[in-house]
Amino acid sequence: KAGVTQTPRYLIKTRGQQVTLSCSPISGHRSVSWYQQTPGQGLQFLFEYFSETQRNKGNFPGRFSGRQFSNSRSEMNVSTLELGDSALYLCASSVTPGTEQFFGPGTRLTVL
Amino acid sequence: QQPVQSPQAVILREGEDAVINCSSSKALYSVHWYRQKHGEAPVFLMILLKGGEQKGHEKISASFNEKKQQSSLYLTASQLSYSGTYFCGTEFSGAGSYQLTFGKGTKLSVIP
Numbered sequence: 741k742a743g744v745t746q747t748p749r750y751l752i753k754t755r756g757q758q759v760t761l762s763c764s765p766i767s768g769h770r771s772v773s774w775y776q777q778t779p780g781q782g783l784q785f786l787f788e789y790f791s792e793t794q795r796n797k798g799n800f801p802g803r804f805s806g807r808q809f810s811n812s813r814s815e816m817n818v819s820t821l822e823l824g825d826s827a828l829y830l831c832a833s834s835v836t837p838g839t840e841q842f843f844g845p846g847t848r849l850t851v852l
Numbered sequence: 853q854q855p856v857q858s859p860q861a862v863i864l865r866e867g868e869d870a871v872i873n874c875s876s877s878k879a880l881y882s883v884h885w886y887r888q889k890h891g892e893a894p895v896f897l898m899i900l901l902k903g904g905e906q907k908g909h910e911k912i913s914a915s916f917n918e919k920k921q922q923s924s925l926y927l928t929a930s931q932l933s934y935s936g937t938y939f940c941g942t943e944f945s946g947a948g949s950y951q952l953t954f955g956k957g958t959k960l961s962v963i964p
Contacts, residue, residue, distance in 0.1 A: 771950070773950075773952065775954075781956070782854075782939070782954055782955065782956040782957050783894070783939060783941075783954035783957075784954070785951055785952060785953060785954070788950055788951055790950070795950065796950065796951040798951070830893065830894070832894075837950030838882065838943065838950050839899075840884075840896045840899065841884070841886075841896060841952070842896070843886075843893035843894045843895070844893060845892075845893050846893060
């Protein structure tokens with residue numbers, strides 16, 4: 741069974757640009773969560789989707805948004821990038837909310 | 853509110869035991885434990901539910917103390933492969949939807 745895939749794996753952008761990250765969950769998994777990981781803050785929750793609905797959002801500005809499609813694939817978008825947005829963005833999928841999460845390899849975003 | 857993990861870092865010799873604690877100031881519904889090796893994605897270890905039993909497999913087990921809102925991860929007879937950063941993720945009672953709030957992690961180093 742294929743694991744969680746995330747594209748792209750690495751991304752370099754400049755301040756003010758926007759970026760879209762993609763996550764394909766494990767087949768049969770309907771819940772997708774996104775996290776931002778930085779050395780100082782650890783893993784911080786961004787949002788969680790289940791059946792195409794965003795059910796929860798972490799404490800991030802409105803520049804961070806996302807969506808989930810009918811095939812459970814998910815995207816997150818960050819607009820007007822800031823230097824502080826540089827981080828590893830991890831996507832995790834689970835069969836249903838609250839169960840074991842399987843993490844993807846992440847997208848390393850660098851904002852210059 | 854982010855759970856507090858202790859210790860922040862620990863160094864063990866092969867065969868020694870360790871305990872990692874995760875404390876919350878809010879009532880917990882569940883605690884999830886993950887391990888992340890350097891440069892890799894977090895990997896699920898176990899979930900403990902409110903009112904549930906202590907979990908474990910092989911030489912890694914965990915408990916959930918509802919009165920103290922605390923979970924502890926026990927690693928016995930540590931092996932080199934146990935090295936990594938351990939994160940607890942907490943789900944709060946009454947949240948109504950699924951969101952994991954992770955601690956900042958405990959870095960465990962096992963040396964020969």
